[in-house]
Amino acid sequence: MYRMLWRIRLFEGQVQRLAAAGEVPGFPHLSTGQEAVAVGVCAHLSREDALYTSHRGHGHILAKGSDLEATLAEIIGRESGLCRGRGGSMHLVDVRHGVMGATGVVAGNLALAAGAAWAAQAQGKSNLAVAFFGDGATGAGVFHETLNLASLWKLPMLFVCENNGYAEFTSRDEHSNVNHVSHFAKPYSIPTKTIDGNDLKVVHAEAAEAIASIRAGHGPYLLECMTFRMAGHYVGDAQQYRSKEELAAMIEKCPIERLKRHLLADGVPATVLDAIQVEAKNEIEQASLRARAAARPDPATVMDDVYTSPTLHAISG
């Protein structure tokens, strides 16, 4: 898991560099600083468990098992990308690893995940669905509609809120009087906990408990992970709305540093941890080289996959 934290951290760093160099089209949103939530939750998921993430989803997808090169190739718009360059950073899908989607419209993924959970329930499967979302999503009506449905139908669904304190550029206390996202779960009788989302050990243990409850048939669970967005809302965001003190404090909160302290205290040699970091760095570099060398999509294929049946391609004008 230490390796996966580094993979995500360095992957996001690479996306940031490529974006600065003009190699990433559009608006990539980085999860730097929130890696422990992705890794701690996804460690308990099988390939058949459905993952639905948000616009800030690179970390979740990598933690679920998606290939570094194919994910990066998608983010830089290559034919070898997960979605053949059709989706990009905000619409990553990797069915082979149960990554069923990411949505660029905040809160849009929640009901889709409920659908995956309902399908598993209706088909008599033991799988669950996980939806990652930010605290900003709680302002959307569909968040509340989905909580109600999930509770009513006892859906096997894990809601994971990454509360990083910001809805885009506005801090939480400016957009809601409800301090904690877990408070929204209570009226719907959904079990919930607010936890330290930057401590991988805590996330891992609490996610295990939540998922065990869901797999035991007790219905949905909402885990609110307090975390910290080390990067801006999007690449290029100057973050003038955050204080110097706040940005300095995040070094202290860094989930990688914290896990490192745990592991050193448990007697893991520093050389082993350093070697993992170097290996992760090499993996990302290799993946990046290959992804950047990959072919760009052929413009002649732009109409592929609008419909399943080619006979439905009738609107040509």
Added chain:
Amino acid sequence: MAIHTFIDILKRALDEEMTRDASVHLLGEDVAAGGAFGVTRGLADKHGATRVRNTPISEAAITGLATGAALAGIRPVLEIMFIDFATLALDCLLNQTAKYRYMSGGQLTVPLVVRTQAGAAGGAAAQHSQSLETFFIHIPGLVVVAPSSPIEAYGLLKSAIRLGEPVIFIEHKRLYTMKEELPQDFALPAIGKARVAREGTDVTLIAYSAMVQTALEAAKELESNGISTEVIDLRTLLPLDMDTISQSVSKTHRVLIAHEAVQNGGMGAEIAARIGAELFDELDGPVQRVGCPFAPIPFAPELERALLPGSHHIVQVARRMMGLESV
């Protein structure tokens, strides 16, 4: 042979598809009790509460849920009680459902049918009477179907469920009580193909949904004026079957498009533009449209009647096109 109302025949189509394919599930507000119009009455008893599922009044969430379930191998038939309420589900339908196959690079499909009900039929007023099909025909990835009679609804609904694409299936509430006899040998219609509902040689009259019945009435009256009208029932609004339109226009050289939706920016505008671009040399005169004037649907029956396009409007415009009436 049994005579069916539109409502009964929809129920029969759903029942048969649920029996044929165990992955077909019904979802929607009140569907277990039959829905607002009784289309699904009795199906929960026959197929079980899991497959005929009542939902809260949460259009955004239930549309998302149905889409997510479709992505996971279920074939949901979601009922949105009135098309006016589909506005609450537009984020999902436009941003997610329609684009999933494309955005995923072909990894996933959304075999979802959204049954909804539209149009004016006496006093339902401005928020329960609209014809909002143009919201959907603008979105790549969706299929839009609007049946014109009970037999048409039976075949098109079954075809829509089997299609494996996201289909917006628009039923007109005025047709719900219409009765027809279902023929014994019945070939399912192909989605994306229009039909010629009546043959003629002077004017091509293009319509869909309940307006096809109005168009057939108008065609009868025009016949007594010596005008031979060919009525095309589009069946599928997206994609549009230009081949059938083209064949007819090559014969008649005059086109009139009729729909209940507001004329401004409506289906007729798209068809007229396509005909203008692709069939200009075939035309003897400008393509004409009959649609609703630019106002919300009023409540009082005499106001509603005054606003809605009827067969007399179609007759008037067609006579003018034939030079029988001054402008």
